[in-house]
Amino acid sequence: MSGKIKIGLWGIGRSGWLGHLAEIDRFPEFFEVVAGCDLIKERSDKLVERYPGAKGYTDYKEFLADENIDLVSVATYSSEHVKHAEMVLEAGKYLFLEKPIGVNYAEALKLKELEAKYPNKIFIRHNRRFEAAFNHLLEIMDSGILGEIYEVKLCRHRFQLRNDWQTIKACNGGQLNNWGPHLIDHAIILMQSPIKEIWSDLKNTVTLGDAEDHLKVIFRGENGRVIDLEISDCVRIASPVYTVYGSRGSLVSYNEKEFEISYLEPSESLPPKGAKSESPAWTSGYGGEIKLNYINKTIPVAPSNGAKMTDIYGRLYKAIKGIEKFPITLEQALEIVRVSDLIRSQN
Numbered sequence: 001m002s003g004k005i006k007i008g009l010w011g012i013g014r015s016g017w018l019g020h021l022a023e024i025d026r027f028p029e030f031f032e033v034v035a036g037c038d039l040i041k042e043r044s045d046k047l048v049e050r051y052p053g054a055k056g057y058t059d060y061k062e063f064l065a066d067e068n069i070d071l072v073s074v075a076t077y078s079s080e081h082v083k084h085a086e087m088v089l090e091a092g093k094y095l096f097l098e099k100p101i102g103v104n105y106a107e108a109l110k111l112k113e114l115e116a117k118y119p120n121k122i123f124i125r126h127n128r129r130f131e132a133a134f135n136h137l138l139e140i141m142d143s144g145i146l147g148e149i150y151e152v153k154l155c156r157h158r159f160q161l162r163n164d165w166q167t168i169k170a171c172n173g174g175q176l177n178n179w180g181p182h183l184i185d186h187a188i189i190l191m192q193s194p195i196k197e198i199w200s201d202l203k204n205t206v207t208l209g210d211a212e213d214h215l216k217v218i219f220r221g222e223n224g225r226v227i228d229l230e231i232s233d234c235v236r237i238a239s240p241v242y243t244v245y246g247s248r249g250s251l252v253s254y255n256e257k258e259f260e261i262s263y264l265e266p267s268e269s270l271p272p273k274g275a276k277s278e279s280p281a282w283t284s285g286y287g288g289e290i291k292l293n294y295i296n297k298t299i300p301v302a303p304s305n306g307a308k309m310t311d312i313y314g315r316l317y318k319a320i321k322g323i324e325k326f327p328i329t330l331e332q333a334l335e336i337v338r339v340s341d342l343i344r345s346q347n
């Protein structure tokens with residue numbers, strides 16, 4: 001395929017209209033929106049207004065038969081992702097599939113079969129992989145300034161009274177399928193080791209539907225690291241989005257715009273292990289005897305790889321054109337669904 005990639009957007013809702021199209025618009029040299037399909041006619045009409053020359057469809061069969069479309073971005077309801085993925089591939093198009101890639105592991109495995117049948121055609125939209133703060137955090141962890149990382153907390157706290165399909169169990173709503181795929185992806189990467197154990201708690205609190213709106217998952221890795229993940233629609237006073245504890249320092253970020261870091265001067269060494277069993281002097285206090293120098297600073301979020309959450313379509317273009325590998329693999333996305341199933345089975 002030479003030149004621009006011609007996109008058809010399937011599902012022109014919040015994710016389609018506000019997410020996909022805004023991201024595609026960042027790369028006018030790479031993509032042309034040639035079609036959109038939604039059950040709601042006003043939505044496909046709006047797409048045609050936004051991209052004059054594009055075709056609007058309400059019938060997906062006609063949409064998929066449009067020979068002008070190279071790639072279909074699927075942003076329909078979660079419960080239909082696997083079915084729609086198969087139809088897109090059968091129609092001979094490239095597939096860009098929204099999260100969750102499937103609503104359970106058994107159905108998501110169908111995508112593995114499809115990948116074997118249609119190699120190099122499936123791409124997954126775990127767009128939060130490119131979040132700037134997440135990328136910068138990994139760099140800081142890898143730099144060693146925080147020492148041995150033993151715990152990471154990931155929190156996405158809000159207080160909101162949602163009442164849409166994403167809050168209804170029968171529609172496969174709930175935060176495990178909604179924000180879960182993004183943050184389970186982050187947790188797996190931040191663990192930097194295979195996961196050994198998972199404990200979880202799902203609650204339905206203030207949301208108007210019956211699905212979980214408060215989710216806590218604790219992962220322990222084979223390396224001993226703990227990742228503590230919370231996604232909630234029922235927290236009025238939000239915890240930091242990121243908290244990291246290491247043997248030489250810690251870090252927090254409340255807003256993903258800056259990190260507060262406090263860490264031991266790199267030239268300082270922690271004293272060797274060896275405690276004294278006798279009773280110390282009354283004046284010795286509780287742990288204040290050993291004085292070390294620490295650096296306290298606030299740094300702006302600015303990963304050296306320049307990652308931005310809205311990068312994903314640029315990466316998709318380069319992958320389809322064979323310029324670079326797409327960083328999100330189907331195997332990784334399947335593992336997220338497998339972990340989600342395990343969490344569901346614990347609750």
Ligand SMILES: NC(=O)c1ccc[n+]([C@@H]2O[C@H](COP(=O)([O-])OP(=O)(O)OC[C@H]3O[C@@H](n4cnc5c(N)ncnc54)[C@H](O)[C@@H]3O)[C@@H](O)[C@H]2O)c1
Pocket residue numbers: 010011012013014015016019037038039040043058060075076077078079080098099100125126127177178
């Ligand atoms: N990656 C992200 O950051 C992100 C963000 C939001 C939502 N999502 C995902 O995107 C998907 C859609 O979520 P949303 O919030 O946009 O929902 P939404 O209800 O706002 O939009 C869904 C749209 O799909 C249309 N649709 C459904 N079935 C269709 C069909 N068979 N043919 C044509 N159109 C159809 C609906 O009419 C609606 O316009 C969900 O799976 C959600 O998990 C991902």
